Amino acid sequence: MSRYGYGYPRYVSVAQKKAKAENTLKKLKKKDPDISPIEIQGTKLASSWWGISWNKNLEGYADFSNRIGRGRSYVRHGAVLDLKIKEGKIFSLVQGGASRPYIVKINIHKLKSTAWETILQKCRGKIDSMGDLVEGKLPRAMETLLTDSKNGIFPSPSEIQFDCSCPDGASMCKHVAATLYGVGARLDNDPSLFFTLRGVNMEALVSQTLKNEADTLLKRARSKSSGRIIQNADLSSTFGIEMEGGKNPPLGQKHKKSKPKLVISPATSKKSSVPKDAKPLLPGIKSRKKPMNNNPDYDLVVAMIRRRRVKGIGFKEIKERTGIEDTKIRNILFRAKQKNEIKNISRGLYIKET
CATH class of the missing domain: 1.10.10.10 (Winged helix-like DNA-binding domain superfamily/Winged helix DNA-binding domain)
Structure with a gap:
């Protein structure tokens, strides 16, 4: 029977919603041990620069601002039972009012190569290590470039298409909104998934800067009368990079046959x-x-x-x-x-x- 007899949905408490989601999750884990639920710790939906920036980007668009808030309570209550991020795609299972969770599929356009090259040029020299990028420890100028609504790396509404198996006719239902907030929470744990989603190489943001510094240092060392050359191990510990022989150098640049390739490594300190x-x-x-x-x-x-x-x-x-x-x-x-x-x-x- 509907609430008060006026056709309103039956009230379900927060505790009941959580219990229902937990019960469904246990059943799903028995069938699929690799299921990956979104678990919000504390009061914040996201705490890292990447997660916070993802949420702010979505909330900053008029097309989304009035609707995405519908998913906040869902993601807080553990309703996002599974969330997977791949290149250009997001998949999730969200527990709603029905006994079975709803299936959400979201497609996000990959970042255009021309836009990515422009960002690489503008960000060159502004970041020192892969660790800084992962931690979101970025200069203010670089943050502005990456989050720009027109030319940044975060998607616009026109680049996002979504579908949900629920009967809600809204253009963005609660389950889609909860999934999008779930992505912000997932980026807290692994920011590299953002670059996977947009189909670009996060290492390219720092590789050229490190390469230029290493080449300069090598030239200086070789120019000394003693003929002393900096060893690969020293470059690795100083710049957080590894030296390898290879055919494909970073950013499409060609090296001579005798010149080694620079490959990004998360290492940032000289000694461990x-x-x-x-x-x-x-x-x-x-x-x-x-x-x-x-x-x-x-x-x-x-x-x-x-x-x-x-x-x-x-x-x-x-x-x-x-x-x-x-x-x-x-x-x-x-x-x-x-x-x-x-x-x-x-x-x-x-x-x-x-």
């Missing part, structure tokens, strides 16, 4: 140090002297995650057991995910990639 109060190495890890990736901290973190094959290990525990600083851990996690060595099973929780 472990605080005195850090806990000892895990059993089975005998030494840090010969790391597989020339980075003992990287190997230690990845080894810890691999040992937690079922339940995974959280960011806080990694920090407590290794003593490695927050930024360096995030850079390691980002790099390991890019190499498909680990994966997220929930916010801040990692396991070995199967």
